[in-house]
Amino acid sequence: MSPSHLRRALTAGLLASLVSILPARSETLDKVTFGTNWVAEAEHGGFFQAVADGTYKKYGLDVSIVPGGPNENNRMLLVAGKIDFFMAANTLMSFDAVANNVPVVTIAAMFQKDPQVLLSQPDAKVTKLEDLKPLTLFVSKEGMSSYFQWLKSEYGFSEKNVRPYNFNPQPFIANPKSAMQGYVTSEPFAVEKAAGFKPNVILLADAGFNTYSTLIETRRDIVEKKPDMVQRFVDASIVGWYNYIYGDNSAGNAMIKKLNPEMTDDLLAYSVAKMKQYGIVDSGDSVKAGIGAMSDDRYTSFFNKMVKAGVVRGDLDFRKSYTLRFVNKGVGVELRPAKP
Numbered sequence: 001m002s003p004s005h006l007r008r009a010l011t012a013g014l015l016a017s018l019v020s021i022l023p024a025r026s027e028t029l030d031k032v033t034f035g036t037n038w039v040a041e042a043e044h045g046g047f048f049q050a051v052a053d054g055t056y057k058k059y060g061l062d063v064s065i066v067p068g069g070p071n072e073n074n075r076m077l078l079v080a081g082k083i084d085f086f087m088a089a090n091t092l093m094s095f096d097a098v099a100n101n102v103p104v105v106t107i108a109a110m111f112q113k114d115p116q117v118l119l120s121q122p123d124a125k126v127t128k129l130e131d132l133k134p135l136t137l138f139v140s141k142e143g144m145s146s147y148f149q150w151l152k153s154e155y156g157f158s159e160k161n162v163r164p165y166n167f168n169p170q171p172f173i174a175n176p177k178s179a180m181q182g183y184v185t186s187e188p189f190a191v192e193k194a195a196g197f198k199p200n201v202i203l204l205a206d207a208g209f210n211t212y213s214t215l216i217e218t219r220r221d222i223v224e225k226k227p228d229m230v231q232r233f234v235d236a237s238i239v240g241w242y243n244y245i246y247g248d249n250s251a252g253n254a255m256i257k258k259l260n261p262e263m264t265d266d267l268l269a270y271s272v273a274k275m276k277q278y279g280i281v282d283s284g285d286s287v288k289a290g291i292g293a294m295s296d297d298r299y300t301s302f303f304n305k306m307v308k309a310g311v312v313r314g315d316l317d318f319r320k321s322y323t324l325r326f327v328n329k330g331v332g333v334e335l336r337p338a339k340p
Contacts, residue, residue, distance in 0.1 A: 050240025
């Protein structure tokens, strides 16, 4: 081979190598906007992790996260076509969408368990959910219209002991014979910091309140027109959650703190530890089917409980609220650490 032919061959080989190792630079990423339902926190960590560590980009996506907050309504932005995906709180929101003909559908459930808890003081000697009945209960307006109706129908709780919960732990701390709602990932931490005691924690999910939580919603037209993009967003989000829960989550946490300067390293670490301890993200069906897993049986079970509690109508076509098309594929399960 002549020197000129050799140079051309080497140049062609080098170019081929560069193309093979730098595909992202030669491909156009799909721009995607995802809205959360609250300010940046560990409970959204897998999504931030997937942005920060490049997972979304590996799946051909350029994802922008729009944090929610007390004065934001990102779900309305989804319905209006301003964003592509939204993080819904729980399955009841999905049922409500069907009831009101809102054209959205749930495509994944990132939390197998709702983090909703009831907290009591150590001296109250609460060991099970029924022990809370005689106590003063601080419950929010939203809680009264959802999980408390289930507590009434399933466990015989009474509204006579309920007082309004205004997301301030001080009334609970001041009353040893009271219980307060919260998230297992945050309120116990706040109470311990403020009062100096570790509250008893009853996770409603472990007592039968089997709603999914931290759902990914999108519009039905996006599912129909861009199913490949939807699948890539779901898969990359799942991988982001595995990396956040089990791997080095420093990149995701740095992004959370940048967007929410009030967030602390202590609370982030606490929240992740509790998500792992209680199986909030990875338990039940997700053990085999992967994070994000959903099932018809689980939806049917929760729907029947909510009908019994009078929260939803029995003639609601609840199966329109979700699709299993994009989950239960075992994506990312290899990222879960092996049990010792």
